[in-house]
Amino acid sequence: MMYVFICPKCKATRMVSLLRKLDCQCCSSPMANCELDYMEWINLTPKQRQKMIDLYHNADPAKLCFLRPMPFYDRWERNYYM
Numbered sequence: 582m583m584y585v586f587i588c589p590k591c592k593a594t595r596m597v598s599l600l601r602k603l604d605c606q607c608c609s610s611p612m613a614n615c616e617l618d619y620m621e622w623i624n625l626t627p628k629q630r631q632k633m634i635d636l637y638h639n640a641d642p643a644k645l646c647f648l649r650p651m652p653f654y655d656r657w658e659r660n661y662y663m
């Protein structure tokens with residue numbers, strides 16, 4: 582699974598699969614995990630993508646998530662306790 586990260590400061594985007602958090606290559610600030618996953622992201626038009634990036638750019642940094650979710654581990658942990 583690929584994840585999309587957006588830099589709220591300079592609007593750079595990056596796709597990663599293994600990293601859980603990362604810093605922007607352009608401005609070194611922490612990048613926010615986009616709520617869309619890679620498959621949803623590539624289906625957006627460039628205009629919709631720009632809109633999403635602007636949304637993150639204007640958002641309150643305290644409300645952004647800088648860690649990507651780990652659904653596999655969450656499920657695994659839940660099953661463990663069931």
Ligand SMILES: [Zn+2]
Pocket residue numbers: 588589590591592593605606607608609610
């Ligand atoms: Zn940046």
